[in-house]
Amino acid sequence: QKEVEQDPGPLSVPEGAIVSLNCTYSNSAFQYFMWYRQYSRKGPELLMYTYSSGNKEDGRFTAQVDKSSKYISLFIRDSQPSDSATYLCAMSRLGNQFYFGTGTSLTVIP
């Protein structure tokens, strides 16, 4: 069983829509939860990180962690064509070795 499961998509939404991206995990020892955005042929770019459970908001992005369900989400409000990318969730026990999901491909249609 994979440590982290993420629906690869692809996900296609119209501009302005709210996007919900999700990951589930099996290891209850994960404490750090990250979301990365990756454009084609580029490295992953850190979007947000949270420690333990709860919500965190940054502009149009909101990250949620539900440790009881081993489920994390990233919401993108007012999605823009520039948000079109692959979104990767990552998790860590102690903050060093990251465990990644396979990524969800998102296209925002103008």
Add this chain to the structure above:
Amino acid sequence: EAGVTQFPSHSVIEKGQTVTLRCDPISGHDNLYWYRRVMGKEIKFLLHFVKESKQDESGMPNNRFLAERTGGTYSTLKVQPAELEDSGVYFCASSQESVYEQYFGPGTRLTVT
């Protein structure tokens, strides 16, 4: 501030040859990580340096892979001899004190034929 840089961006080698990948972390970042993404799979951890010391190398697949970070600055990852299954994208990341804020380089795409 310059980001993490990696060289080369793409390398094509034959099975049995040797390849060396280089990573230059963000200046001042003591933590340096190597990851690999094989086609269709998730990005997987290879190892973690703190300055010049290997903190965790539990993800290194076998002894054909050798990572070094002399002087605690740039790092190299050597694959010798390369096998077909070593093909993939090798990412380097660095972080300062907050190890969960890892900043990734653009990756080196390695193709072994």
